[in-house]
Amino acid sequence: MPAPRTKFYQVGSFAVGNRLLPPEQRAVQAAPDRGNALTSGHRACRGCGEALGARYAIDAAIRATGGRMIAVNATGCLEVFSTPYPETAWQVSWIHSLFGNAPAVATGVAAALKAKGRTDVRVVGQGGDGGTVDIGFACLSGMFERGDDVLYICYDNQAYMNTGVQRSGATPPAARTATTPVPGGNAFGQGKNAPLIAMAHEIPYVATATVADLRDLEYKVRRAMDFRGARYLHILVPCPLGWVTDACDTIRVARLATESGLFPVFEAEGGEVTGVTRIRRRIPVDDYLRLQSRYAHLFADPPRTDVIARIQASADRNIRRFGLVD
């Protein structure tokens, strides 16, 4: 089941709040007393999708756990821009160790809490796509396999942005990065689909979300907290720096990623897909790609219509595979 939608009140549940709805039916982000887990003064770029996604997710986790939670952070943008010693933007219990060991540290925190009999305190591990699908992948898979009581959140911005936009295992085909320069950009046929790999572990809950659909994202964090054991949430967080988009287009580009079918939004329990968010206004992948200068070489003279067609084919495959269109 995707996030329940409010029937009709002007903006329904598409917008963050809604003056016509009772407060408990508005998003966590609409609350004047929301957690603001990641507060002002952090050094993320203008229009950072990851800063936004992290606040959305952790504020929802704070709401779901009544504030009894500990966040474990991998190295990456999120750690660097939020916590340049001795200052921090986190307003939640938070620990950072290394780039590749966040799932293992989260496992350890959960084990310690269990030993102390404090199973009321929940653990959230979090990192970027590099720390998750590349460097920390063995630790993550082990955490899944052991069934440790951790919700692990990957903020996917599709490259190593902090160190200067190098290719990661989550970089999509044809995208230009510092290590996959034009004319070709990133090669096809590589990259990891971490949500599907997580599902293959048959853990209780796996879901995807984007910063373009706040209600859905908050619902998935809340839903994940209904389960015990290893859970995985994969959030698409556009990066204005690495994707070469305008700072004001971060949410728009995430919306186009889902409306084109390139980023399917779904949830799965025990390895089975149980709900998908259907495409509301379907668009060709062109509309999504053109907004990002990391794909500018596809629209140069001559345009790479063959490459665009292959990207469109992968979007169409997602649409068929997940039933994204009614």
Place this chain on the structure above:
Amino acid sequence: MDKPFAITLGAGSSHANKTGAWRTERPVYVDRLPPCNHACPAGENIQHWLSLAEEPSYEAAWRQIMLDNPFPAVMGRVCYRPCESACNRGQLDEAVGINSVERFLGDQAIEHGWTVPVTAQPSGKRVLVVGAGPAGLSAAYHLTLLGHAVTVIDSGSAPGGMMRFGIPRYRLPRHVLDAEIQRILDMGVTLELGRTVTDLAEAMRGFDAAFLAVGAHIGRRAYLPAGDSARILDAVSVLRDVADGPAPLLGRRVVVYDGGNTAMDAARTAKRLGAADAVVVYRRTRDRMPAHDSEVAEASEEGVRMKWLSTIAHADGERVVIERMRLDETGFPQPTGEFEELAADSVVLALGQEADLSLLAGLPGIKVEGGIVKVGPGMMTGCPGVFAGGDMVPAERTVTVAVGHGKKAARHIDAWLRGGAHRPPPRHPMAGFDLLNTWYYSDAPATVRPKLDLARRMSTFDEVEGGLEESTALFEARRCLSCGNCFECDNCYGVCPDNAVLKLGPGLRYEIDLDFCKGCGLCVSECPAGAIEMVPEVT
């Protein structure tokens, strides 16, 4: 500053790091002019009263309408809805049914007996209003609210002007009209019926200013070759007689000439009076017809036949001769020399109306051009203290325009009486469709008003179009996109990656925390209503 190497801040919160210093542009909350408000001839703040109705706060919404227009229930029936033609939602799915909601609010007010209190201090000034039509009554209402003593003089047997004697009952039931007029009279307006002003200078004795709104109710005649036995009437008289007196005898076959709204009213009225066949003859094609689409459509539904590209060449006894026309390159109709005959017991001419301006004789400074009175931007004629509006001045001739004239004139009369000049507040820039982020609005098709079934429409003068029930009226109000005006959806508050939008509480909107705003513009992009804009920082 004895900090370790490369450390700039003491241990603590990032709040010490004022990221607002990065900014080159700042978001600024604005109010833009919604296209509905821009289009409203009566100057209603439609977006605002819809937002009140959405809450739902019907009485507050009605009071907001009443600031500009004392006839919501009449408007909800007879207005031609320029607001809906302009509505941005029309580009998304279908325009918001503004008129339906207005009617619902107007009917609620009548049902609950809501009234508008006069709170202004009496000014001691007296204003004469000539004509108790929509313009005159609107002026009387606004002048009374502004503290002036108003006397309305009308030659008719009942107040309302064209609302009573021109618009048929099936479009505007008389109990609705009576209720809204009575509400104005109950505010202390003096009404003198059955009195025709022939000498304005004389009538103005004892008054400090006058507002003329005598309307245009003389049917225009055209030379029509006709035999002695032809029965030729004018549409305005037919409609007046139906409203106030013995119904005219039109016969079973009625031909109506010309293609305006009055022609449609006359043809539909003929049907209701028992005509088996009512034919509208018009020189041009349907797309050039001045009548509003809804009226043409409703007339056709009721069985009124239309003869396009035709003119009446001759009328005699029980037949008229029609000549076929064709449009030349400039779109002007030219005769073709082809004729046909139509059986007709009567011919009703709906060629437009003229104003009877004889009361102005001898008044200095008044300019009349083409049968209508010239007025300045403040609705004043060339004669100081004499203002005019409605159908007797140059403008589109609709009830809503007349009501707007009444309001505008009242404000200028008030300023004139107090020795100043009325300066309307500057208008906000337009809220165009391209400024909206329509993603956030729910998909919601428009609600359709119920219509009387055809059999009863063709045999009675019962109201054709029904109103909406409360739940559907509320739904319709909530389809409003609130173009250009914040409706507190919390999007800006939510989407800021820097927590730099402060939420001030219900009704108070938001504020940008410039200490931390980096100027990314996400709040502007994701504002559904286009109520925030980016402004460059001055360095």
